[in-house]
Amino acid sequence: MKTRIAIQGVKASFHEEAAYKYFGEDIETVECESFKKTCDMLKQGKADYVVMAIENSIAGSILPNYNLLRDYRFHIVGEVHLNIQQNLLALPGTKLSDIKFVESHPIAIRQCDEFLIDHPEWTIKEGMDTAACAKGIVENQLKNTAAIASALAAKIYGLEILERRIETNKKNATRFLILSNELVEHKNANKASLSFQTGNAVGALANVLQCFAEQNVNLSKIQSMPVVGKRNEYDFYVDVEWKKQGDYDAAIRKVLKHTINFTIMGEYIKNEKV
Template sequence: ASMTAPRLPFLAARTCSAAAAFSSLSSSPLQCCPVKRTSATNTNSAPLLSASRPGAPAADGVGSADLNRLRASAMPVADSPLPTYTDPHELPRPLTGADLMESGGEGLKVAYQGFPGAYSESAAKKAYPHCQTVPCEHFDTAFQAVENCTVDRAVLPLENTLGGSIHRNYDLLLRHELHIVGDVRLAVRHCLLANRGVKIGDLRSVMSHPQALAQCEHTLTELGIEQRQAVDDTAGAAKLVTEQMLQDTGAVASSLAAELYGLDILAENIQDEKENVTRFMMLAREPIVPQVDKPFKFRPALCFHLKIGNLHNSSRHLQFLH
């Protein structure tokens, strides 16, 4: 959602299971659901080998339910028959160093705000090239999805060269207990998109994320397009233009969005400043995961809130962002 998007109720009344959330990933983004902490997502399907080796001591505290089951079947007692394994290839394989160094984000689910084809999705793919991206309706939804283990990471915009900071995400950082584990910069190249057969001269209006509209304001005016319509994300704008078969309204979005939603590219690189970079942050439940997340460089930017009349206590709320 944009900086101007209305704040959703913090906790919605219904529950939301991970299975339900993933049932329609490609078409609609995740919606807000209550924050519910569950056990961490296991991105590696292979249990530890020590559990399946007969007579080996159990690894304390690691998957104890499974260990107990394996122990019961694998450790023969006087009267029970020896276990018979039909296909050794179906047995769990040992974890290797490579499993612990999934540098491309294999097996990670990464939330972003918007529809498929949004710049945030490209940033998520840049940060974790082999991840599975998960569209979310609002920034809050992405924060909650990490917190309740529906996903492993979120990649959200923090600031850009033209529009400045995205304050909504700074606010959310204070209200949630997630960690910034890295950042990624994306050069944003906006395109003017429209339905097949529509010409620039036919367009009276253009739809996009407010930051994208602001970044192209001068060029759009020069092209003779006067009206602006703000929506939650650039790809969502492209989707609307297609679905409603609009003939007098275009979208400002990426070339990827043009491809995904079957729109023509009427003009490329239409941002007023050719150097247009947005910086995204990578969020996780734990402070840092070596080899998966690049260490985050600290910069002297601060984010804090004050309670009126409680100034002396404000350092408690101080958070170092970079």
Template sequence: MSLKIAIQGVKGSNHHQVALDYFGEDIDLVECLSFDSLVDQLLNKTADKAVMAIENSIAGSIIPNYALVFKNDLAIIGEYYLSIHHNLIVYKGQGLENVEEVHSHPMALLQCKEFLKSYPKIKLVEAVDTAETAERIQKYQLKRIAAIAPKAAAELYGLDIIASEIQTISNNSTRFIIVKTKNPSDESADKELSKTGINKASLRFITDHKRGSLATVLNVMSDCKLNLTKIQSLPVIETPWKYAFFVDVTFTAYEDFSKAKSLLDIMTEEFKVLGEYKNAML
């Protein structure tokens, strides 16, 4: 039976490409037009696993997704880095002179800001997904609207690319995480790898308000030979002016990470492992 993989967006999107690259062709795609809907598909067992963008090398973190992972008790079981290539796509036979509006995901519009500045008369419209706009152009034969989308979307929906590689910075990549619901019988992050294959983890913790609390936690990580690759703070909604820290760490020996977990569980007010998986940057 094929795995049911939920993605944010539709066929031809970057999420779709990651699903194919990570899981292979033999999957059943569950298309979702929001990350909230994506999480619902997991919780309702409509999808087995999901692909979720978490940060971009240019635009930074997709902060609400950190909260979605934590609040819905999802397990991060893997990650994937995708090089992003944006193209201006139109209905067959149309040219740049025909374009009155450009529709795309807000992140894509931001990443193509310099190109779009050259066409101040074109209206920019935020959409739920890059490929969804391309699909809509083909379905309704829209001739005044262009999409910013991957090359795969143009090929899938039979559209023309009138400007290629329009992203401002050529070295543009997005990190995606692979998530699923946790198995209650597992002791931590619903591991799919043996401990020898795990060399990266995502954590969430809250420190007290004492001076140097965060520094002390970071020093413990260093002493346990963990390499901090990401730190992101988010407000704790229930407690004004209190913050939770989401961090990613890499390590060589799982034993070092296991020791760090024991210490951090004691030192912090709240501590949770969001996922243990293989570092995709290696």
């Protein structure tokens, strides 16, 4: 039986590309219309893993997904980086002058803002997913509509690429997390995702960060999210990297003394950007 990977979006979405990159091609992708649905699939045992985008080098952190990580408490067992190349796709034979509407995911639209500014005559419409917008053009035979999506989406749905590489920043990359209901131990783990709260005292967060620095543990990301219903209280999400396991273990022991609700969300092997 093939490993089942829940993805937000449809076939040829960037989430499916990320799943293939991490797990290989011999998998079954479970298409979901929302990130919450991917989590429900994993919780119900209808998927073995979730591939979830967490940050983009242009658009930044995908904040609602931090809430899902908090609510579902899955284990982060890996990560994968994907270079995102956006293209303008339309039905075969369509010219740029025929286009009246452009559809894509809101983040993909933001990634292509400089290209879109040059076409003020187009109406921009936000969709659920890049590949779903491409699929919709084919299903509804929309001759006046283009989608912003991957070259793979063009290939799978039989669309023509009118303009290639329309993303503003050519070093556009998205980081995806691999989530599991089961704890997967990596003997060579060198990265961890942690969450915690601190007291309101002056320097409370600085004290925590100092614990990592003293042990040569690198802080590669920090994200704060308000604690729901509690004023001036925040959950902190941090990613840390280390070269020596002993340094990381010592840092965790120190950090525990300065935090509340401390959680190791996952320890895994760092994925280098490609």
